[in-house]
Amino acid sequence: MFVNLLRNNKLVAGILTFIRVYLGYQWMTGGWGKITGGEFDASGFLQGAVANASGENPTVQGWWAVFLEAVAIPGADIFTFLVMWGEFLVGIALILGLFTNFAALMGIMMNFAFLFSGTISTNAQMILLTLFLLVAGYxxxxxxxxxxxxxxxxxxxFHQNEDRFIKPAETH
Structure with missing residues (x-):
């Protein structure tokens, strides 16, 4: 019943619009600050996350630290680019309501990556709000x-491709 309300109600669509624009603004400004600041480099963050995977009270899971060491740190330049532009583009897409579900999915993936890496900012709240967008669908x-x-x-x-897959019955 609640899912049906999220997916079909126009009043709820209005509320979701405010949530969507808020999340979009957070992503857009975060990404824009990284793009224009000229100082963002993911390698320091990644190395810090790996360091937090050991010790008496680790804040990063070992399996995630292995991924960071094997994939993310060697490709830190790529991850720097992906984070900056990913945050910015997810933000723009959410604000405009363009490919909303895809943008929300990419945003929630980044939030989880940040949480897995030990950050405790607003990522959990953003995940919660993004879940409403994802469940609401269109x-x-x-x-x-x-x-x-x-x-x-x-x-x-989809309708143009139907003709390629649905062949009319042959008459004899």
Whole structure:
């Protein structure tokens, strides 16, 4: 019943719009600050997360530290780029309500990565709010560009390809 309310109610879509724009603003400003600040480098953060995986009270799980050491630290330049631009683009997409579900999914993945790395900022609250967007599906972007883009994509992409897969019955 609650899921149905999240997915179909227009009043809830309005509330979700405020949540979506708030989250988008948080992501956009975070990413923009990293892009324009010129000082963001993920390698220090990644090395700090690995260091927090040991000791008496580790804040980072060992399996995550292994991933960071084997993949993220050697590719720190790529991760620096992905974090800066990922945060910014997720923010823009959420504010505009464009590909809302995909943007929310990418945002929640970044939040989990930050939490796994030992941060305790607003990531948990952002995950909670993003879950509402993900469960709401299309309704989360109803008052955004998804209202126009999603039907267009469904019509142009999926209906045009139907002819390729559904062959008319042959008559003899």
């Amino acid at each position: 309704n989360a972007g109803r008052f955004g560009l998804d209202r126009y883009v999603i039907p267009f994509i469904k019509e142009k992409v």
